[in-house]
Amino acid sequence: MAGAGALAYVFGGGRRPRRVRGERQRVDSPSSVPAWVRAEPARLLGFAGGAAHPGDPGFAWLDDAGRPVLDRPVETWITCRMTHVFALAALQGADTGEQVAHGVAALTGPLRDAEHGGWYASTALTDKRAYEHAFVVLAAASAAAAGAEGARPLLAEALETVERRFWEPGAGLVADVWDRGWTSLEDYRGANANMHTVEAFLAAADVTGDPVWAARALSIVERLIHGEARAHGWLLPEHYDAGWRVRPEFNRDEPADPFRPYGATIGHLFEWARLAVHLGRALGDAAPAWLVPDAAALFEAGVRYGWTVDGRPGFVYTTDFAGTPVVRTRLHWVVTEAMAAAWTLHRETGDPAYLARFEEWCAHAETCFVDRELGSWHHELDPENRPAATVWSGKPDVYHAYQATLLPSLPPAASFAGALLPRG
Numbered sequence: 001m002a003g004a005g006a007l008a009y010v011f012g013g014g015r016r017p018r019r020v021r022g023e024r025q026r027v028d029s030p031s032s033v034p035a036w037v038r039a040e041p042a043r044l045l046g047f048a049g050g051a052a053h054p055g056d057p058g059f060a061w062l063d064d065a066g067r068p069v070l071d072r073p074v075e076t077w078i079t080c081r082m083t084h085v086f087a088l089a090a091l092q093g094a095d096t097g098e099q100v101a102h103g104v105a106a107l108t109g110p111l112r113d114a115e116h117g118g119w120y121a122s123t124a125l126t127d128k129r130a131y132e133h134a135f136v137v138l139a140a141a142s143a144a145a146a147g148a149e150g151a152r153p154l155l156a157e158a159l160e161t162v163e164r165r166f167w168e169p170g171a172g173l174v175a176d177v178w179d180r181g182w183t184s185l186e187d188y189r190g191a192n193a194n195m196h197t198v199e200a201f202l203a204a205a206d207v208t209g210d211p212v213w214a215a216r217a218l219s220i221v222e223r224l225i226h227g228e229a230r231a232h233g234w235l236l237p238e239h240y241d242a243g244w245r246v247r248p249e250f251n252r253d254e255p256a257d258p259f260r261p262y263g264a265t266i267g268h269l270f271e272w273a274r275l276a277v278h279l280g281r282a283l284g285d286a287a288p289a290w291l292v293p294d295a296a297a298l299f300e301a302g303v304r305y306g307w308t309v310d311g312r313p314g315f316v317y318t319t320d321f322a323g324t325p326v327v328r329t330r331l332h333w334v335v336t337e338a339m340a341a342a343w344t345l346h347r348e349t350g351d352p353a354y355l356a357r358f359e360e361w362c363a364h365a366e367t368c369f370v371d372r373e374l375g376s377w378h379h380e381l382d383p384e385n386r387p388a389a390t391v392w393s394g395k396p397d398v399y400h401a402y403q404a405t406l407l408p409s410l411p412p413a414a415s416f417a418g419a420l421l422p423r424g
Contacts, residue, residue, distance in 0.1 A: 032355060032359075032408070033362075033408040033409075034359075034362050034363075034366070036366055036370070037362055037405045037408065038405075038408070038409065040370075040401065040402075040405035041089070041402055041405050041406045043375070044085075044376060044398040044401055044402045044405070045085075045086075045089055045094065045096070045398075045402075046375070047062075047066045047375035047376040047395075047398060048062070048066065048082065048085070048376075048397070048398045049099075050066065050067070050068065051066075051068065051082050051099075051397070052068075052099065052102050053068055053070070053074055054068065054070070055070065056073075056074045056110075056123055057074060057079070057105070057106035057109055057110040057111055057123070058074040058075075058076070058078070058079030058102075058103065058106035058107075058110075058111060058123075059074070059078055059079045059082040059083070059102075059103065059106075059397070060072070060074060060078075061075065061078060061394060061396045061397075062376075062394055062395050062396055062397065063393075063394040063395070064371075064374050064394055064395055065374045065375065066374070066375050066376065066395065069394060073122040073123040073124035073125070074106070074111070074122060074123045075121075075122045075396075076107075076111050076119050076120060076121055076122055076132040076135070076136070077131060077132050077135045078396055078397050079103055079106050079107065079111065079139075080103070080107070080132070080135030080136055080138060080139035081135060081138075081139070081397050081399035082099070082103060082397050082398075082399070083099070083100060083102075083103025083104065083106075083107070083139040083142070083143055084135075084138050084139045084142045084143075084399065084416075085397075085398055085399055085402050085403075086099035086100045086103065087100045087103075087139070087142035087143045087145065087146040087148065087417070088142055088146075088402070088406065088416055088417065088420060090146040090148075091142075091145060091146050091417070091420035091421070092420060097146075097148070100143050100146055100148045100151075101148060101149065103139060103143065104139075104140075104143050104148050104149070104150050104151050104154060105150075107119065107136060107139065107140070107154055108150055108153075108154055110123070111123070113126070113128075113180065116180055116181050116182060117161060117165075117182075118133065118161050118165060118178075118182070119132055119133060119136050119158075119161075120132075120180075126179075126180040127177055127178070127179065127180065128165065128177070128178040128179070128180065128182065129176065129177050129178075129193070130162070130166045130174045130175060130176050130177070130190075130193035130194075130197065131176075131190075131192065131193040131196060131259070133158065133161060133162050133165075133166060134162070134174075134193060134196040134197040134199065134200040135196060135200070136154075136158040137155065137158045137159060137162060137197075137200035137201070137203070137204055138196070138199060138200040138203050140152075140154040140155035140158050141155055141200070141203035141204050141206070141207040141208075141415075141417055142203065142207075142416070142417045143155075144207050145206075145207050145417040145418075145420065145421050155204065155207065155208070159204055159208075159213070162174065162197070162200075165178060165182060166178075166197075167216070171189075171223065171244050172216075172219035172220065172222070172223050173189070173194050173219070173220055173223055173224070173244065174193060174194055174197050174220070175189060176188050176189055176190050176193050185242075187241055187242040188239070188240070188241070188242075189239075189240040189241065189242060189244055190238060190239060190240065190260065191224055191228075191236060191237070191238045191239075191240075191268070192238060192259060192260070192265075192268065194220045194224060195220075195224075195268060195271060195272060195275065197216075197217075197220060198217045198220050198221060198275050198279065199275060199415070201213040201214065201216050201217040201220075202214065202217055202275070202278055202279060202282055202414045202415045202418075203415040203416070203417045203418065205217070205282055205414065205415075205418075206282070206413070206414055206415045206417055206418030206421065207417055207418070207421070214279065214282040214283055214414070217275075217279050217282070218279060218283065218288075221272075221275070221276055221279055221291070222288075223244075224236065224272075225272055225276060225294050225298065226288075226290055226294055228246070229269075229272070229294070229297075229298060230294065230297075232246075232321065233301070233321075233323075234269065234297045234298055234300070234301035235263075235264035235269075235301060235305065235319065235321055235323060236264060236265075236268065236269060236272065236298075237264070237321070238250075238260065238261070238263075238264070238265055238268070239251070239260065248321060249262075250262065255318060255326050255327050256317070256318075256327045256329065256390060256391050258391050258392060261317065261318045261326075261327065262318065262320075262326060263318045263319055263320045263321065263326050264305070264318060264319050264320070264321060264323075265317070265318055266302050266305065266306035266315050266316060266317065266318065266319065266334055267302075267306075267315070267317075267331065267333055267334035267337045267338070268337075269298045269299070269301050269302035269306070270298070270299065270302045270334070270337040270338045270340070270341035271337045271340075271341070272295075272298050273295040273296070273298040273299045273302070273341040273344075273345065274295070274337065274340050274341040274344045274345075276291050276292070276294055276295040276298070277291070277292060277295050277344045277345060277348050278344070278413070278414045278415065279291060279414065280292060280348075281412060281413060281414045282414035282415075292345075292348060292349065295341075295345060295348075296345060296349075298341075299341055299342070299345060299354075302315075302338060302341070303357070304323070305319050305323040306319070306334070306338075307338075309325055310325050310328050310383060312328075312383055312384065312385065313364060313368065313385060314330040314335070314364065314368065314381065314383075314385055315330060315331075315334045315335055315338060316328045316329075316330070317329045317330070317331055317334065317391070327391075328383040329380060329381070329382060329383065329388065329390060329391055330368070330380070330381040330382070330383070330385060331379065331380055331381075331391060331392070332365075332369045332377045332378060332379045332380070332381075332400065332401065333379075333400040333401075335361055335364060335365050335369060336365070336377075336400040336401050336403070336404035336405075337400065337404070338357075338361050339358055339361045339362060339365065339404045340403065340404045340407050342354045342355070342357040342358035342361065343355075343358050343407055343408055344407070346358060347412055348412070365377070368381060368385045369381070371395075375395075376395045376398055376401065377395065377401050378395075379392045379394070379395050379396065380392050403416060
């Protein structure tokens, strides 16, 4: 798939995406973006406005109508993602400072382990996970960009914790799960936590101005995308052992796991593609030449193996390493990341084929996922595109949909916070 015909399915004729400078005006034209997409971030903020947990720190898991689910523990990753969203809104002039402060207070208070350092996975779990710590960095960076009190010290502490506890210099990647006291490290290593660490590091680089975080992000992308994804026909293996050897059979018996599913995860191919382009923007003239071609190859694999491959509209959740669908459930975050990757690659290359995909997937999302009755998006659909709840229940947060629908209104940047930082 890495050869001359790698993008034939998407672009036709085996040609590579090209930079078409004369077509960039179409990218920035309001007519390129459906009106509902431009209006969607504000609608999603309305849905999430009551997400603050009334009795515990942070933000609650939301049900289908946007009501806090109070019998669930507060998840650190949910709190971080909502803090990030409210901070982005504040940077755009929304009156969300109170929500940002609520999130920062939770992350500097009860969700933080004052004895051993780091952040609990939730109010019920004391594990220290790279996934949650990446989101602490992201939330702190966005909150710092928005000027929230206490956010910059939080960001500095979170970056120091990730660097000291999770970063593995020999591999150039982050480890995954420690116990509370940092005495026992799980032998599992995962691509998912590293992907969100890239996202977090790019935001940190924009907000702190320290290029080390972009360099760390490049190390991760080079190892997992230019290395592992390329070696596996762009169907990125998600699971590894402590020596970073692929574990291809991991979770075969639990293929629909929401965080560690068996096989290749289609939505992550699109997410990595977008982040690879963002990384190139962070590195500027120092960016390696393979970043955008690798992003394009990931995108093509996501389309080829994920989009309508079972005869029904939509993206399957996972495939095996031959590209055969495993979990055919449709998850909202997958189509949001496909939209975001298509928009980002079109803006980067000027190729109208990406814009055509963006428009196609916006129409699919509006028809199948956007919930005009109860708000937000259905987080899960069955293979017939009917609301379901086998992987996720409710509508936990608005992070993926908010970012995907905000992105077309932003200038090209390495991160969402970076795109919204005041200049001058």
